[in-house]
Every structure is written in structure tokens, then in C-alpha cells.
Amino acid sequence: MTDYEPGTNHRIWRIVSAIPEGKVATYGSVAQRAGMARAARRVGMALRGLPKNTRIPWHRVVNARGRISLPEGSESHYTQRYRLETEGIPFRTNGTIDLRLYSW
């Protein structure tokens, strides 16, 4: 827990790291908590720059429709879905998560 002034990405990563297991947050939600209400897309870029072995739970971040934004068929997409199901977050038949119950 450093208290130096974090960059944009660092602030985003800090918020994402705070998402509890078994819960998910939307890009817009994370952006807002980071102090950048209209920068949902920035969140995506920040996550995109993360290494595969990061300890940051990036998989707990989904779009406003409760759906994974990554292209279906990509390895990252599958990894995200698998991790969420492992944490107890179920996907509906249409491939979406019930944010009403699992949103942070």
C-alpha cells in the first residue's frame, strides 16, 4: 500500500483490486470510483495493459449489459468466464450476468 501519487492506470487498478470475490463491477462503475465518470473506455485500456500473471482481478469487470466485452472465442474471454463461474457467479443462457444480484 503505497501512498505515492498514482497515475491514471494505477488508480484504476487499485479500484479493480478492491472488488470482492463473488462480485462484479461495470467499467463505468470502476471509472466513477476512480474519479473519472466518463472514462469507462480508459478502464478497458488500463486492463488491456495488464500482464497475464497479474494478481489484479480484472475478470470481475464487465460492461453495463452484464456481458464480457472481450471478443467471444478469444482465450481471455474464456478465462474471464471460467474464473467468474469458479467464484460462484453464474452466466445465464444468453451469456450475461445478473448485475442486479452480483454487482459490487
Next chain:
DNA sequence: TGCCTGACATCGG
């Protein structure tokens, strides 16, 4: 320096 793109959100049909 300036245009194009993107792990999104929101509005209207």
C-alpha cells in the same frame, strides 16, 4: 500536430 481506434455508456427504435 492531427486523425483513427477502442476490454464502454447511454439513448432511441
Next chain:
DNA sequence: GCCGATGCCAGGC
């Protein structure tokens, strides 16, 4: 409730 179009902000070329 899903789909398409438009708006925002930063990075990359």
C-alpha cells in the same frame, strides 16, 4: 430486452 448509432477520453501512428 436486444440492436444500432452517437458521444467521450486517451493512446498510438
